[in-house]
Structure formats: structure tokens, C-alpha cells
Amino acid sequence: MPDWLSAHPDIVTRIDTFLDVAAAVPDGGAHALGVNQVLVNEYKPGQGISPHEDGPAFRPLVATLSLGSHTVLDLHHYISPSTPSPPMIPTEGSVGRAIAAVPLGHVLLMPRSLFVLTGSAYTAHLHGIAERSADWVVRDESVQKDTVDADGAPPVVVANAGLLGDPKVQAAIQSDAGWTAERGTRVSLTFRHAEKVLKGGAFAMIGGRMQRT
Numbered sequence: 001m002p003d004w005l006s007a008h009p010d011i012v013t014r015i016d017t018f019l020d021v022a023a024a025v026p027d028g029g030a031h032a033l034g035v036n037q038v039l040v041n042e043y044k045p046g047q048g049i050s051p052h053e054d055g056p057a058f059r060p061l062v063a064t065l066s067l068g069s070h071t072v073l074d075l076h077h078y079i080s081p082s083t084p085s086p087p088m089i090p091t092e093g094s095v096g097r098a099i100a101a102v103p104l105g106h107v108l109l110m111p112r113s114l115f116v117l118t119g120s121a122y123t124a125h126l127h128g129i130a131e132r133s134a135d136w137v138v139r140d141e142s143v144q145k146d147t148v149d150a151d152g153a154p155p156v157v158v159a160n161a162g163l164l165g166d167p168k169v170q171a172a173i174q175s176d177a178g179w180t181a182e183r184g185t186r187v188s189l190t191f192r193h194a195e196k197v198l199k200g201g202a203f204a205m206i207g208g209r210m211q212r213t
Ligand SMILES: O=C(O)CCC(=O)C(=O)O
Pocket: 039, 041, 049, 054, 064, 073, 127, 188, 190
């Protein structure tokens, strides 16, 4: 990992300490996460990432720091193959498993916020970012029902509306018009723990890089 991730400020230690407090790890206990890898992604307005799982190569606790623009992250779920004629979206990484076309939920990721993905959200669901140049967030499904924005997208309800740090954004979401914002360039830093010994043997750590075996 480059020095700038652990100096002025020591982001890696701060994130590990924060997660230890959240997970009630006793003093001197092993870190809940133990960051040993940081993934940097850059998104230009209109760019996203298709629904995926980060998978078993990583500890099922990841923390993503958003810098630059906000974005909306979508959580998706698999649908049972026995469900009759389910609406689906094409699968990429998850061969043979159908993903519901309508996301299960949305999370508004503001600049300088930390998003923590763990539990069944990590192990049994997918996450992705829709390719949009703007986002429109409303307080509940009844607001602006059957309305779409200039790109044809309906407004979204976010699970973390009450947790946002900016009272102006909170107030706008509660208003009848909702909160809208153009996306700018966003850089995300995802702090993870890559497991060195992996069940199933699909991947191995070779020379510090993840490679398919
Ligand atoms: O940019 C983000 O917030 C998510 C990135 C992500 O899910 C990934 O790279 O696996």
C-alpha cells in the first residue's frame, strides 16, 4: 500500500480502529477488518459499476470512503430460479444466478462518507452503481410517483436518509420535490482484507497480487 494511505492522516488505522469500536473488539484483540488492500476506483459522471459480489477472496467486512462527488449505491438480490418469469438483469460474475431487475434498496454515498458493507449484504447480495449523470432522492415511494427525470429514471428512496451529515440534504430529501444533484467525478477507496488462504482455490495471492490460478 502506498505511504499516503497511512500517513497524514493515517486513514488505514483510523478505519481499522473505527470498525473495531463498532464491532466491540476488545483492546488488544485482532482487528475486525485488518486492512491489507485498498482498491481505488474513479467514476466520471454517467459511469457506474454493474451489480457484483466482492466474493470470498476478501473478509466479509469492507469500508468504502467516497471522495469528490456523491453517488447512489444499489443493493440487489438474487431471485430463485423457481420464481415464474422473474424480471431479470443479465448476470456477469454470478453464472447461472438471476438478479432481480429492481434493486432491493439504495444508499446515498456523500463525499467524505464511509460506507460499511458486511453481514448478508456482503455474503448474499450484490452491490452496484447505476450509470447515471444525476441522482434524484425522495423521502418515500409515494412522492413523485410515476414521474421520471430527464434521463427517464424514477426517483429513489435511500435507506440512510436519516443518517446524512448535511442538514440541507436531509431537508431537501424530506421536501415534496426531493433532492437532486448532478454527479461529478467520484473517487472511492475501498478498504478490504484479502484472505491469503482461500476456500475453493479459485484465487491465490501471488507476489502480493490477486491472480486466477
Ligand atoms: O465505488 C464504490 O463505492 C464501490 C466499488 C466496488 O464495489 C468495487 O470496486 O468492488
